[in-house]
Amino acid sequence: MKKVIIIGGVAGGASAAARIRRLDEQAEIVMFEKGPHVSFSNCSLPFYLSGVVADSKKLLMMTPQSFEVKHNIDARVNSEVIAINRTDKTVTVKNVVTGEQYAESYDKLVLSPGASPIVPNLPGSDLPHVFTVRNVVDIERLQKAVVEEDAQNIAVIGGGFIGVEVAENLRLAGRSVSLVEFAPQILTPFDDDMVQILHKEMVDHGVELIVGDGLAKITPSTITLNSGKEVAAEIVVLAIGVRPETSLAAEAGLELGETGAIKVNQNYQTNDPDIYAVGDAIEVYHRLMNKQTRLALAGPAQRQARAVADHMFGMTVTNKGVIGSSSIQVFDYAAAATGLNERTAKQIGLPVDAVYIIAPDKVGLMPSSNPLHFKLIYEVPTGRIIGAQAIGKGNADKRIDVIATLITMNGTIEDLKELELSYSPMFSTAKDVVNIAALVATNLMAGRFKQVRVSEVRGLVEEEAYIVDVRDVNEFAQGALKGAVNIPLSELRARMDEIPTNVPVYVHCRSSQRSYNAVMALNNSGYTNVTNISGSFLGISLYEYYQDQAKNREPIVTNYNFK
Amino acid sequence: MKKVIIIGGVAGGASAAARIRRLDEQAEIVMFEKGPHVSFSNCSLPFYLSGVVADSKKLLMMTPQSFEVKHNIDARVNSEVIAINRTDKTVTVKNVVTGEQYAESYDKLVLSPGASPIVPNLPGSDLPHVFTVRNVVDIERLQKAVVEEDAQNIAVIGGGFIGVEVAENLRLAGRSVSLVEFAPQILTPFDDDMVQILHKEMVDHGVELIVGDGLAKITPSTITLNSGKEVAAEIVVLAIGVRPETSLAAEAGLELGETGAIKVNQNYQTNDPDIYAVGDAIEVYHRLMNKQTRLALAGPAQRQARAVADHMFGMTVTNKGVIGSSSIQVFDYAAAATGLNERTAKQIGLPVDAVYIIAPDKVGLMPSSNPLHFKLIYEVPTGRIIGAQAIGKGNADKRIDVIATLITMNGTIEDLKELELSYSPMFSTAKDVVNIAALVATNLMAGRFKQVRVSEVRGLVEEEAYIVDVRDVNEFAQGALKGAVNIPLSELRARMDEIPTNVPVYVHCRSSQRSYNAVMALNNSGYTNVTNISGSFLGISLYEYYQDQAKNREPIVTNYNFK
Structure with missing residues (x-):
């Protein structure tokens, strides 16, 4: 009969314990948690402050009692493991309430100590408030x-x-x-x-x-x-930020990695094969950065915990590394991201390009339709998808989960363009936002048109570049880029001779759909230096607004328009 | 200069026209639509009946005028093409208002005639109501x-x-x-x-x-x-149902396929290479059934239309076939499906198994958390994912889009189990529903436990099989399977000797999470014939309720419980 000791009773520890029990009814499983609670919902903690979670007891998903009666797991709270004695395979446990210390032996040990909040050494950082x-x-x-x-x-x-x-x-x-x-x-x-x-x-x-x-x-x-x-x-x-809890491991002579977190092999074993480690305390392989990294997220911790239990019982373990997917609600907006952002991709030297589109998250005439802001980062020239970000009042997370899946499966913008997603006017559009982003990306990579980013528009306005706004006259009147010339798409062909052929021409509309058609019409009419302003007026307004306030600078628009 | 004629001005036709214009500013593009409207939102039509779409004019996304001024496309409504004359490359057009007929020449022709509703030849089917x-x-x-x-x-x-x-x-x-x-x-x-x-x-x-x-x-x-x-x-x-509009094509000698719809090659060309066809009127290759099929959906129609435009201008076209993804709102429920269902997979002889799980769509303590019902169909023994269905009050479509992506990329249950999706308590759980389904599937395929389906439970109850309900006593009291024995999971180990070892044992709880733990405990305690009831009491209640009413039959439960 195996005796397994688990250090840490939250995401990783609790998951490992439960899976071990399911795989072995006879194993003795002891889980030590230095705090007073096991298995609580870390990620839900902030919601207690607003009352979205009304009762803090609801944050506790299991108790030592429920571990005992439901899974025959001996969960001991207020129990800090203060030493690992690898030679005699015991741990030294301190009851933090009574001060009592005792040893407990193990056949296999799982470390899931987590990470602790960083408290900077600053004047006043130890004050009671x-x-x-x-x-x-x-x-x-x-x-x-x-x-x-x-x-x-x-x-x-x-x-x-x-x-x-x-x-x-x-x-x-x-x-x-x-x-x-x-x-x-x-x-x-x-x-x-x-x-x-x-x-x-x-x-x-x-x-x-x-x-x-x-x-x-x-x-x-x-x-x-x-x-x-x-x-x-x-x-x-x-x-x-948080710092991985590595002191116990380090004191026991377990190896730390280049990131300072506990180093594990593909099966989440430390350099002592009887000691596994999971969760925020370990470093993991990032499959897009191709190096070790730290990732303090609940999902990966649970997967690692399961892998540990499986490996302990002789099963083959899959370790695909991580890509880093996350989501957050920010007041009325949902925001989600996966893979690498453009900044990081460029920092590590990946040859990438990116598209930023704004498209309705549902059919426009549905009452709950809202613009979804979507950015797709892909490798050039392979088209391999590297990352994505989505922000909107609707389902940003849904789009990011599709991209996370594609990244995992080594998908390209060509794959994404063809993706056959479920469609109902209540949930999406016949070509979903993610499909549209891929279409734009394939057009860009094929050189069918050029783009500048919202972040470059300030420079264009300041240097008085030739900017055509192809929105309707009434839209233009409500707010426009300073110096932009208004030629509605519906008048473009009739008035094309107003647009100079000897200077770079930049085109935008509200969300880049009309401007894309205008750019293609100009490109196919002999213009050789026409550029689409990706994100267009809505994107520019959103990009500039906060920065204008914060930097107290002159707006580049006559009026913002966030609709 | 090319002259392109498009027959049909809705999803496929309108998409093809717009893309052709973007690729060629000089092409002459004429689009004939026999009805009075072009480019309307078919899929949104029913919402006009409830007032969700308040004004039927909003269903119209473009008009002939807007096609003209925005895209220089000559869209003619009330214009039925009544003949295609392939030898002189003209079509005969009839103005359905004036009766006037005329010929129009083409270099390339795109057929997007759609499908028409089937009206059965029954007494009264021609009545005005x-x-x-x-x-x-x-x-x-x-x-x-x-x-x-x-x-x-x-x-x-x-x-x-x-x-x-x-x-x-x-x-x-x-x-x-x-x-x-x-x-x-x-x-x-x-x-x-x-x-x-x-x-x-x-x-x-x-x-x-x-x-x-x-x-x-x-x-x-x-x-x-x-x-x-x-x-x-x-x-x-x-x-x-609908019948593809093939008469015009057939009369022009264009080949129809085995399904009765217009036959096209990988580039959506008919047997006349100057004539393309897209949308509900054509047959498409189903990449899971490996045969031609008909699929009247807007998304595929738009992709085909774009492919046609691209091919017309010498670009390489991707044709991955279809998998069939769809979604629908049914009152308070969202429902979505992709790939093959179990019924169809078995009909065509694919060796598949399926799991049906019920899991929270968000962290349980979030106010908007609801059970999501999720079914995953996969090939045995490869684990290749074949299809999925999701039904719930939350984002069923999101989960199906992930599976649609995996199917397209030839993903397996092993891939799905490891998938790193975005997580916030407001949007999902650390292990998302789809991950959990894959975990169950891998456990099943590895033979770690057995299951029966909700559809088999009536038989078990009728034959008085030994059924253990591991829910708590108060849950059991509110409604239970007739003849089931209540041994709460928390008492299972203490009372295991009450469960006979010489008969098949079936175990359920509310949603199968607790019963799975119970099944594993029994399996690992010497029991050799223990089976989990997939879907458990909640699934059984939902499965039986409507059928009990419709068939006026005796319930197999003392009380339904839908919570």
């Missing part, structure tokens, strides 16, 4: 402080998934919230051109968003940023 | 009749997509609606075990659903069915 969010105890403490002190001003430091979700849920609870991010943008899975939509959404919902500035100091009622700016904050939430 | 739904004129006529006559009783004949959507939208408009389907079920993309959920949903919303009975006779106020049953109907809508 400074919080982190990692478990149920944390979120209960934070919520209690917010409510009891009726805190009006709260600063959240860090614009990753947790920071954004904490900021949003506190804002939904009616608090004044500042979100501070050191990098020039929040939510790094998104490229600069996509994330501005989410910046705007945060600001539109009353969050004070500060990007490109870092935390310097915390006092009981304010925070001071690197820029010198002071922000009122009776409560400060640190969400600047 | 009998309608079909194929275009904007049809839906306006139907709606006018419903409103002007304030029709209270309406019979819809045919339970395909259009029939169901027409019935639903008329019901939403407050009418009494009967839906009559000759086959034993509506919506043939779904298997019998899945479609019962939709049968129940129709009945729950007050539609009188009659399956397994056909239309025999129509009188001004009633219809009579094959069974002799009479149903009151002041208005009758025939939606029993």
Whole structure:
């Protein structure tokens, strides 16, 4: 009979324990968790702050008792493993309530210690009104402080998934919230051109968003940023990132990898074959970057845990590496991403191009139809799909899951263009957004037309490039690019002689559908230097809006238009 | 300069015309449409009946005028092409308003004539209160009749997509609606075990659903069915299917295929290389059935149209065949399917197995979390994915699009199990429904456990098989399988000796998650003949409910439970 010890009782640990039990009824399974809870929904923690999750007890999916009676698993909470003794195959356990210590032997050991929030060594970071969010105890403490002190001003430091979700849920609870991010943008899975939509959404919902500035100091009622700016904050939430919990492993002589996380082989074994490791504490192989990376996500942790159980019982394990898929609700928007963004792809030297399209997520005449912003990144010249990002009020996640599937299966833009997805006017369009993106990409790669990005338009306006706006006259009147010439698509052929042939011509409409037709008409009429403005006026408005406010700069449009 | 004539101005024709224009600014493009409208949203027609689409003019996406000014395309409505003269490369056109006839020459001809509703030759089928739904004129006529006559009783004949959507939208408009389907079920993309959920949903919303009975006779106020049953109907809508419009092609000597539709090659050329054909009028290659089939869907029509334009201008065309993906809203449920269902796969002799799981579409503690019913069909022993069906109040379509992508890329259950999809508690679970289905499938194929289907449970109850219900005592008390023994999972190990070892044992819970753990515990404790009831009590309730009502038979449960 095997005795398996699992260190860590949340996503990875709990999944491994349950699968081991299903594979072996006789195995002795002991799971140690240093906190008071096992198997809670990490990813749902922020929703307790707004009341979307009304009762923090609901965050707990299992208890030590339910592990015992349902799975015959001995789950011990408040039990910190303080040493692994590999020679005699025991662990030393400390009851953090009583202080009692004891040894427990194992045949196989699974490490799922997770990661801990990074707390920077700054003046005031140890003050009692400074919080982190990692478990149920944390979120209960934070919520209690917010409510009891009726805190009006709260600063959240860090614009990753947790920071954004904490900021949003506190804002939904009616608090004044500042979100501070050191990098020039929040939510790094998104490229600069996509994330501005989410910046705007945060600001539109009353969050004070500060990007490109870092935390310097915390006092009981304010925070001071690197820029010198002071922000009122009776409560400060640190969400600047996590550090893999590797000390126990390192002290036991287990190898750490190049990323600083625990190193494992293809079967999630450490350099001690009787010790496995999973979850946020390990490094994983990124199959698009072709190197080890860290990825603190629940889905991969659960898959690793299952693989560990399977390998322990002699089954073949699949390790495809990771591609990194994620999604988040940001107020009224859903946002999702998979694979590499354009920034990262270029950083690692992949030859990629990208298209950004705006298309209806459902048939336009359906009441719930909304524009979906979709960016597709692909390798040139192979067309291999490398990544995608989607943001919209409808199902962004659905489109990203299709792309995640294609990436995993080594799909190309040609595959995506032909993809036969389910269609009903209530759910999509006959050619779905993702198909359209692939069509644009194949046209681009074939050289049938050229594009510039929304991020390049400011430069064009400033250098007074020749820009044609092919929207209707009334659309143009409601807001336009400064200096743009309005020639509606319906008048283009009649008025083509107004467009000079000896200068570069840039064309846009609202969402690039009409401008694409105009560009092709010009290209096929002897014009040799015509470029489509990808994203067009809607994309430009969304891209420029937040940055104009934040940088206090002159808009390049006479009026934004977000519709 | 090329002159292209297109016959048919809706999905296929309009798409081909626009793409041809983008590829060639000089081509002369003439599009003939025998009806009064071009480029309308076929798939949205039924929504006009409920007011979801308030104005029938919104169904029109383009007009002849907008084709002219935006794309320089000569779109002529009320213009029926009555002959193709292949020797002199002309078509004979009849203006259906004036009766005038004239010839128009072509270099290339594209046929996109669509399909017409089948009207059976039955007594009364030519009465003025009998309608079909194929275009904007049809839906306006139907709606006018419903409103002007304030029709209270309406019979819809045919339970395909259009029939169901027409019935639903008329019901939403407050009418009494009967839906009559000759086959034993509506919506043939779904298997019998899945479609019962939709049968129940129709009945729950007050539609009188009659399956397994056909239309025999129509009188001004009633219809009579094959069974002799009479149903009151002041208005009758025939939606029993469509017939490809092939007469023009056949008269011109163009070859028809084995399915009766127009035969085309891999580039969508007919046997006359200057004549292409697309859309509902042609037959297409089904890449899972490996034979020609007919598929009247908008997405494939648009892809074919684009391929035609590309081929006409010397570009390489991809023809991957079709897999058949579709989705539909049925009152509160979304339903979607892709690939082959189990019934069809078995009919054509594919060695397949299937899993049916019920899992939350989002993290359970999110307010909008609902069970998603998901069926996955895969080839044995390769694990190649053949098809899937999803039904739920949340995003069924999203899951089906992932499977459609995997099928296209020749994915297996092993690929699906590892798929790294985007996750946020608001959108999915860390292991998504589709991952879970693949895990169950790999366990099944590896022989780690056995299953029976919800459709087999009635037989088990009738033969008094030994059935263990591992739900909690209070769940059991609210409704259970007749004769089942209640041993909650939490008591299973303590009470295992109550379960006989010498007879087959069947296990279920609410959704099969707990029963799966129980089955594995029994299997690993020396039991050799234990079987999981896939779908469990929730699945059984949904499967049995409508059939019990329709067949007026004794329930096999003490009480249904749909939660």
